[in-house]
Amino acid sequence: MSGEHSAVAIVGAGFGGLGMAAALKRAGTDSFTVFEKGDDVGGIWRDNTYPGCGCDVPSHLYSFSFAPYRSDTVRYPGQRDILAYLQHTTDLEGLRRHLRTNTEISSAEYDEAATRWTLTTRDGDRHTADVVVFAVGQLHRPKLPDIAGRENFTGPAFHTAQWDHAQDLTGRRVAVIGTGSSAAQLVPRLAEAAGQVTVYQRTANWVIPKPANEFGPLTRHAFGRLPALQSAFRAATYLAADLGLSPVVSRGWSARPLTWLARRHLRRQVPDPVLRAKLTPNHPIGCKRIVIDSTFYPALSQNNVDLVADTIERIDATGIRTADGTHRAADVIIYSTGFRASEFLVPLDVRGRGGARLHDRWTGGAEAYLGIAYPEFPNMFLIHGPNTILGHNSNVFIIECQVHYIMNCLRLLRDARAVEVRAEAMAAYRQWLDKTLAGTVWQAGCQSWYQNPAGRVTNPWPMSTMHYRRLTRRDPRPAFRTS
Ligand code: NAP
Numbered sequence: 024m025s026g027e028h029s030a031v032a033i034v035g036a037g038f039g040g041l042g043m044a045a046a047l048k049r050a051g052t053d054s055f056t057v058f059e060k061g062d063d064v065g066g067i068w069r070d071n072t073y074p075g076c077g078c079d080v081p082s083h084l085y086s087f088s089f090a091p092y093r094s095d096t097v098r099y100p101g102q103r104d105i106l107a108y109l110q111h112t113t114d115l116e117g118l119r120r121h122l123r124t125n126t127e128i129s130s131a132e133y134d135e136a137a138t139r140w141t142l143t144t145r146d147g148d149r150h151t152a153d154v155v156v157f158a159v160g161q162l163h164r165p166k167l168p169d170i171a172g173r174e175n176f177t178g179p180a181f182h183t184a185q186w187d188h189a190q191d192l193t194g195r196r197v198a199v200i201g202t203g204s205s206a207a208q209l210v211p212r213l214a215e216a217a218g219q220v221t222v223y224q225r226t227a228n229w230v231i232p233k234p235a236n237e238f239g240p241l242t243r244h245a246f247g248r249l250p251a252l253q254s255a256f257r258a259a260t261y262l263a264a265d266l267g268l269s270p271v272v273s274r275g276w277s278a279r280p281l282t283w284l285a286r287r288h289l290r291r292q293v294p295d296p297v298l299r300a301k302l303t304p305n306h307p308i309g310c311k312r313i314v315i316d317s318t319f320y321p322a323l324s325q326n327n328v329d330l331v332a333d334t335i336e337r338i339d340a341t342g343i344r345t346a347d348g349t350h351r352a353a354d355v356i357i358y359s360t361g362f363r364a365s366e367f368l369v370p371l372d373v374r375g376r377g378g379a380r381l382h383d384r385w386t387g388g389a390e391a392y393l394g395i396a397y398p399e400f401p402n403m404f405l406i407h408g409p410n411t412i413l414g415h416n417s418n419v420f421i422i423e424c425q426v427h428y429i430m431n432c433l434r435l436l437r438d439a440r441a442v443e444v445r446a447e448a449m450a451a452y453r454q455w456l457d458k459t460l461a462g463t464v465w466q467a468g469c470q471s472w473y474q475n476p477a478g479r480v481t482n483p484w485p486m487s488t489m490h491y492r493r494l495t496r497r498d499p500r501p502a503f504r505t506s
Contacts, residue, residue, distance in 0.1 A: 029152045030054035031052065031056075031154045031155075032056050032154070033056070033058065034058050034128050034371075036058075036059035036063075036113075037064070037066020037109075039158030041057075042423060043156050043426050043429065044116070045116040046426045047430075056152070059122060062124050063124060064122065067160060068109060070185075071205070072186045072188070073184075077099055077105070078099065079204065079315035079316065080264075081260055082105065082108070083257040084257050084416075084417045085417045090108075090112045095250070095253070098235070127145040129370070129372065131374070131403075132373075133375045133403070135401075138401070138440040140154070140403070153436070154436070156405070157408075158407065160407055163362065164369070165185060165361075167360060171338070173338045175340050176338050178341075180356040182359075182360070183357060196219045199222045199357045199359055200335070200356065201224075202223075204316075206319075207228075207316040211321070211322035221329045221343075221351055222329065224330055224332050226470075228312075228313070229282070229308045229311075230320065231281065231285050231314070232317045265489055268415035269486065271464065272309055274307065274467075281309075289320065294324070306468065307464050311469055312472075313415075331351070333345035333349070365389065365476070373400070376399045388409075389408070390409050390410070391408040391449075393425075393452065393491075393494055394408035394410050394411030394425070395411075395429065396432070396443070397449065398449050401506075406426070407425070409482070410483065411425070424491055432499050435499065435503065436505075440506065441505065441506045443503060443504055443506075445502060
């Protein structure tokens with residue numbers, strides 16, 4: 024494939040890359056290539072195969088507007104079904120022949136004279152493109168914890184995003200480190216099979232109830248008779264999340280009722296006061312990603328499940344020792360310890376105009392205009408770039424806003440060879456973003472994947488998605504220069 028040229032190169036075939044590819048196709052562009060390091064489309068929905076994996080946003084909303092998910096029975100499909108949806112959408116939109124799977128892009132370099140990007144794969148093949156769109160996501164590089172002795176453990180040990188299906192956990196003593204959204208989905212399923220599950224919690228999370236995976240008989244009946252109601256359900260879910268959950272970010276009106284709801288959920292689901300005390304968070308709601316789940320707390324009350332809230336001191340050959348001196352033996356350790364989310368576009372080497380290195384520009388933390396474009400990097404766009412991921416609504420909505428905006432930028436290339444966001448536009452956006460972030464609950468002192476190690480909030484979008492939609496519906500011309 025060396026020497027191939029496309030008008031647009033897309034890196035990543037998850038929701039973001041596929042959404043971009045479908046928009047190009049629908050606009051009549053055929054000259055695009057989607058590079059994917061894995062062996063199929065799907066991104067995180069291909070990689071995460073741990074038991075219980077699914078999405079806590081109903082698929083009626085967590086799906087493309089041009090390929091709406093429809094089911095009159097299932098509200099929350101599992102990982103396999105979401106992956107199947109993405110595979111099906113790929114086929115339906117005619118995107119397969121544009122895909123280069125098992126092809127990891129390791130570098131991208133802009134040639135100013137030729138106004139072209141050269142992409143080099145891990146195997147050394149080269150591909151040129153007029154435009155590059157990075158859609159590599161934020162939550163795809165597993166983070167293993169920096170715990171002393173980790174390498175000394177002699178049993179199987181793996182990350183939730185790299186599930187080892189060869190391991191039969193039936194009857195075994197399983198240690199799970201971490202209590203985020205992944206662990207909340209995994210632990211109840213593990214508890215069904217494992218002999219003993221010990222869950223190591225560093226920070227208690229706020230957990231709010233999640234409705235049942237399947238609709239009740241009344242809704243089924245209504246959806247069955249009037250399928251158009253499913254669009255109304257999508258709209259209602261969207262509005263409820265945007266109007267009800269996004270104010271939590273700025274410590275607005277819904278923080279209180281949501282805290283009340285989470286406390287009631289904890290009280291109702293955890294009768295044991297000692298366990299309840301351990302599970303009571305000490306940070307304001309929304310400071311970390313809220314867990315939406317109704318099965319985690321009951322699982323923690325099972326006889327074969329223990330929650331350990333003492334600090335882990337070290338891992339040794341046979342188990343885990345906590346700071347109080349207790350050693351708990353384990354046959355298997357599962358790291359549900361999250362992702363290297365703030366390391367945007369790592370390990371890619373991206374060079375723009377005059378050889379500018381993107382990672383040199385981002386030493387203080389990744390940033391981009393609307394999370395989409397960056398000065399000195401013409402004809403380069405990001406999907407789910409800095410400060411655009413959501414914890415309170417559908418990320419597919421944000422992707423579609425970004426695709427819409429990028430398509431408008433690409434239209435500018437009908438009369439130009441290069442389009443680049445102006446440094447002044449970036450500076451004004453940065454100023455607005457800093458001011459907005461300063462008032463968010465994310466600055467309330469807790470730590471999460473929302474921040475980089477220096478404490479700068481680099482990942483989530485700080486306002487409603489309606490606001491983001493408005494910004495990305497604007498004409499890009501005042502913010503961009505063409506040449
Ligand atoms: P996460 O939210 O980053 O949670 C990581 C967990 O590991 C935290 O409990 C963390 O504790 C703990 N941890 C990390 N390093 C540790 C260490 N050295 N010692 C002890 N504990 C340690 O990761 P995740 O659960 O995989 O979820 C990541 C994101 O993926 C979520 O926030 C969500 O946005 C997304 N997700 C979504 C869904 C969904 O249904 N939509 C499902 C799964 C994941 P601390 O809190 O103390 O750092």
